[in-house]
Amino acid sequence: MKRQMDDWAQLLAAANAGDARAYSRFLRSVAPMLRGLVRARAGSLGDAGCEDVVQEVLLAIHLNRHTWEPTAPVRPWLYAIARYKVVDAFRARGRRIDLPIEDFAEVLPASPDLDPTEAADMAKMIGMLDGRSEKIVRKIGLEGASMAETGAALQMSEGAVRVALHRALKTLAVLRQRHIE
Amino acid sequence: MKTDDLIRVLAADTLPEPPVSGRLWSVLLPAVVVTLLANWLALGLRPDLVQALGNPVSLMRFVLTCALAAVSIRIALGLARPEGRGVVRFWPLAVVAGAALAMLIWAYVATPAEARQMATVGKTMWVCLVFIPILSVVPVATLFWALRRGATTAPALAGAVIGLAGSGIAATIYATHCTEDSPLFYITWYSLAIMGVTMVSAAIGARVLRW
Numbered sequence: 001m002k003r004q005m006d007d008w009a010q011l012l013a014a015a016n017a018g019d020a021r022a023y024s025r026f027l028r029s030v031a032p033m034l035r036g037l038v039r040a041r042a043g044s045l046g047d048a049g050c051e052d053v054v055q056e057v058l059l060a061i062h063l064n065r066h067t068w069e070p071t072a073p074v075r076p077w078l079y080a081i082a083r084y085k086v087v088d089a090f091r092a093r094g095r096r097i098d099l100p101i102e103d104f105a106e107v108l109p110a111s112p113d114l115d116p117t118e119a120a121d122m123a124k125m126i127g128m129l130d131g132r133s134e135k136i137v138r139k140i141g142l143e144g145a146s147m148a149e150t151g152a153a154l155q156m157s158e159g160a161v162r163v164a165l166h167r168a169l170k171t172l173a174v175l176r177q178r179h180i181e
Numbered sequence: 182m183k184t185d186d187l188i189r190v191l192a193a194d195t196l197p198e199p200p201v202s203g204r205l206w207s208v209l210l211p212a213v214v215v216t217l218l219a220n221w222l223a224l225g226l227r228p229d230l231v232q233a234l235g236n237p238v239s240l241m242r243f244v245l246t247c248a249l250a251a252v253s254i255r256i257a258l259g260l261a262r263p264e265g266r267g268v269v270r271f272w273p274l275a276v277v278a279g280a281a282l283a284m285l286i287w288a289y290v291a292t293p294a295e296a297r298q299m300a301t302v303g304k305t306m307w308v309c310l311v312f313i314p315i316l317s318v319v320p321v322a323t324l325f326w327a328l329r330r331g332a333t334t335a336p337a338l339a340g341a342v343i344g345l346a347g348s349g350i351a352a353t354i355y356a357t358h359c360t361e362d363s364p365l366f367y368i369t370w371y372s373l374a375i376m377g378v379t380m381v382s383a384a385i386g387a388r389v390l391r392w
Binding site for chain 1: 182183184185186187188189190191192193194195196197198199200201261262263264266267268330331332334391392
């Protein structure tokens, strides 16, 4: 467990310096912890409902990754985001949840091969983006296209795709707040 | 959408966001300049400003309001981090408040009984209560703008601290106009103005600092 935390700090530091592969590994390694936490608390939401919450938290981590100070430990930062967003997600769904921070220490990560779950909310919100942003997100997410391929397909420069993607992800978070509440 | 697909999208977005502190400093200096100008144009500087700065009792209001602003900005930056609520130390605020209270008590004792009421009410109470909040608008707004890019998990508290910081700046600037040199006046009314701004900012923070 201790080793994993050190890894998280390294991965996130690399990610914030622009290393997309380290970032992807970081998110993949954080997701099972979040999934374990949400499922332990909210089995009644169903698997897809839980995965919606996990994805909301991942999006929040992404949009706020610049608030992590490289000298500070990752775990309290991560748990604070997770806790805030999980409580928020439940409030938005008309339930209250009590989430003491100690709970995080005891969470067993859900097994990684438990992932196949399809969540619905994010897809719905991606559908609400403007046409071009929606295409960019779908191409990269569902088709696994690279920036260059996406740019070529949409006749945009790679830099323009990057900026559009960055904006689209911020918009998704705003849409979620408006849409679910 | 599958979580793995989402992660692929998130990882593809490598555009960095500037840290909150960088954003804050880049707008705070212009905000201070604008507020200084507004104060100068609307109210003007006190004619004896230089002499007043040489008088320790008068000087203390600059020290107190400056200290309030500096301490609060630091706390606000801490609260901009998600885990900030548990990490930030609030005691410097208590030190500033304690110093102001000590100053008030000292002035109460040192002022002859028959002069106390006049010293406290002064002549410009309303100007002070109106202009400190008005001068707070730009600093408070810029602080909110910077902290909206943070991720505070205590929105109302962060809003209140922004109110303290912004009105601390405003009070420092207002003090270059104000000629009321008794701590009985300036601690009483500056504090009241600052508390008003702080309460409004807390309410604003609860709305705009959510994410």
